[in-house]
Amino acid sequence: MAQSAVSAVLGNVGSLAVQETSFLCGVTLEVASLKDELIRLQGYLRDAESKRRSGIETVAILLSQIRDAAYEAENVIEAADYMKKRSMIKKGFMGAISRYARLPSDLNTLHKIGVEIQRIRRKLDEIFQSIERLNIDLDSHVLDDSVEDCGLMDQHCKDDVTMVGFEDEYKEIVDKLVEGENMLSAISIVAMGGAGKTTLARKVYTSSAVKQHFESLVWVTVSQKFKVIDLLKEILKQIPSDGDQSGKIDDMNENEVGKKIHDILIQKRYLLVLDDVWETDTWEKINRTIKAFPDAAKYSRVLLTTRKEDVANHVEMPTHIHALRSLDEEKSWLLFSSKALPSYKISGIRDLDKYEELGRKLTRKCDGLPLALAVLGGYLSKNLNTQAWSDVLLCWPSTKHTQMMRGLIARSYKDLPNHYLRSCLLYLAAFPEDYIISVSALINLWIAEGFIPHTPKHKLEETARKYVTELAQRSLVQVVRTSSIHGWIEEIRIHDILRDWCIEEATQDGFLDVIHESTSGQAGASSSHNQIFYRSSFQNLSGQILPASPNLRALFGFGLSSVSLPELRFIRVLHVENSSLEAADDETEKDPSPCRRRRIVLLVPVSFLAERMCDS
Structure with missing residues (x-):
């Protein structure tokens, strides 16, 4: 994303202490001129980004060149700043001797910096010529750094494990887990991507009835690419045992881990959740060296979620297949309205009947898919005017399911308040599928990358937390855990459909x-x-x-x-x-x-x- 690159560079440059000194021999004048050209360049970027999304290949190449030039400029500006700081570290007589002793090498380095700046400025001149040829307009309002609309307080951001529409199925699955025969058996939740399998399984897993019934509960996400040894080690680490054995577990082989799991679980009534299983032989693979999961007639269970019915049928134990139903029209409306028209906004909305009329038409378009309803509702909650809702209905894609989801995600992405927040969303593609992301670690990464702008009266961390809340309110990330003390979001994850879209967008942009x-x-x-x-x-x-x-x-x-x-x-x-x-x-x-x-x-x-x- 060229716009993010230039903005991040300008933000970092603004914090550098480059001042005109005799030691820098005019290099700082070159630096100031380079910064001015980057500011001028930023003025064209919104129109250029818009043209790139229209499929103009030459504009895509231009944006790539802009991004490269911006990062090269940052490197050379930081080098000039470092030279200035180094010259000021030592003072007095010994400092002067030290400075003069390295003056020849410093002058040589300054010459290199000056040459590099000239090269980058020539590159920028060529870019400006390309901008003129491509008829890209200057937009004086491109510096969209405002974060005032980046979300409400965290208490309004509901945890995504809150279910709408699955109450009956939740009760049915819980009953299947805690009742029935004493032999080891499985329940498989089967549905397409975005249908709410993981949300339902998580709600079941954390229910008081399940926690009271089972002595040991383990949740692992399998996903498309997994290593058996890593999966078994993760299972073993979640099983309660005496002392911290994580270091010993890391050194175990597959047979040792499997035997250890077996020896512990044979004494317990356990629930093993295998979330997001793709391959029919997954169960055989995790039991291939030793039968890690014993059937000790203690009413133990396996809960499995998958998109494929043949995967559910292939588990070698008595299995109940629960085909997750799409939400009906009324439940779809409840989920959609909870996102698009949250209770804390209702009092300020005029023509509520008109919103409900449009909203019900839109929910029917989502075919009962919870992820589609949540993302669309999150988007429309930030666009509370009937014209915007009518426009979405008018332009609704005719394609089904996956393409429909991609269109909704793209619309929500483009609607994010600024390019900083768009960069923050694409950045989540760096984490593996189904990865639980620590918000505190993520905030540090965002700040280090220059994605969080300096704003008056706000610390960078505060702005970053508002960004996390904004993404959660729009249902672009799923909340895994919130702080019981502060109320802010502590862990998030991104749905694999959203992650796949972010990877494609990030790759296309060179991000x-x-x-x-x-x-x-x-x-x-x-x-x-x-x-x-x-x-x-x-x-x-x-x-x-x-x-x-x-x-x-x-x-x-x-x-x-x-x-x-x-x-x-x-x-x-x-x-x-x-x-x-x-x-x-x-x-x-x-x-x-x-x-x-x-x-x-x-x-x-x-x-x-x-x-x-x-x-x-």
């Missing part, structure tokens, strides 16, 4: 590259015009050097095994979880063992980056 086992050979290149990616998320890779661009600014790693990091000269953000990293080549002989970590998070100081650039 983020998501690389896993099946795509690792295609890393770093766009299918359309070989754009450079400045952010990459690597997931479940092993035994290789990560195929990252040398210009990478943010690197995510999840489930990496024995991989090596490439040299990353401009890295700002490094976030690695559940991975083992090999030592660099020149250190392998000293310590051949890999570095095993649950989480590595590094937000790199600007001065460090600039020093590397200056000293290279």
Whole structure:
């Protein structure tokens, strides 16, 4: 996203202490001029983004060039700022000697910086010429930095585990789990994506009746790409045991983990939830080395959610298949209205009958799909005028289900109040499927990336929390946990349909590259015009050097095994979880063992980056 790149660069540049000094020999004048050109460039970006979404390929290439130039400009401006700061560190006689001793190398570096600035300005001149040829208009209102409309207080943001329309099915499934024969058996919730399977299963899992009936409860998300050993280890970590054994578990093999699970569960009445199962042989795979989940005639159960009925039928135990029904018209209206016309807004709405008339027509278009109803309701809650609702109804897509969902997501994305918030949403694509995201960690990442603007009377963290609330109110993220003390959102997740859309949008914009086992050979290149990616998320890779661009600014790693990091000269953000990293080549002989970590998070100081650039 070129607009986000330029805005983030300008925000960072504004915080730099670049001032005119004799030491910088006029370089700061070049820096100021470069900043002015970036500000001028930002004025064209909204119209350019609009033209790109209309499918104009040359505009897409132009936006990629703008983004590249912005990041290059930030690197060189930070280098100039670092030079200025370094010259001021030491004072007095010894400081003067130190400064003069390194003056020749400093002058050489300043010359490099000046040459680089001139190159970038020539690049910007070519961009401005392309803007004129493409008839892209200057929009003086492009600087949409306002966050005043970024959501109401957190207490109005309801947790997504609150159900509307599934009350009868909830009771039926709970009864099936706590009653029936004493042998191990399964219940499979089957429905298409977006139908509410996980929401219903989560509500059942957290119910008081289930908690009282079972001695041990385990929830794991399987998803399309999973490793049996990782799944078993996660199950074992959730089973109560004496002391903290997480370190020992990490070193166990598949047979050891399976036996340990078996030995603990054979004494217990347990409930195992396997959420989002895709393959028919999943149950066989997690029991292939040893029967980890015993049938000890203690009324234990397996609760499974899947999109495929053949998966539900393939579990080798007595199974009740619960085909989740779409919401009927009245329940659809209840869910939609709870999002589009929340109780705290009702009193201020005129012509409520007109909204209900339009809303009921719109709910019928959603075919009883809870995710579609929630996303549409979240969007319309921010557009409370009857004309906007009428326009949505008039332009409703004729395609069904998946395409309908994609259209609703795209509309909600474009309606977000500013490009900062749009960047924050696309950033969630960096996390793996069904991943529970810590909001505090996410806020740190957003701030480090420059996605949170400085606003009067607001700390960056406060603005970022408003962003999280805004996304939740629009049903673009699902709330997993809120703080019982402060009331703010602490954990979120993103539905896989939304995540897939975000990955496509982020890839098309050159905003983020998501690389896993099946795509690792295609890393770093766009299918359309070989754009450079400045952010990459690597997931479940092993035994290789990560195929990252040398210009990478943010690197995510999840489930990496024995991989090596490439040299990353401009890295700002490094976030690695559940991975083992090999030592660099020149250190392998000293310590051949890999570095095993649950989480590595590094937000790199600007001065460090600039020093590397200056000293290279």
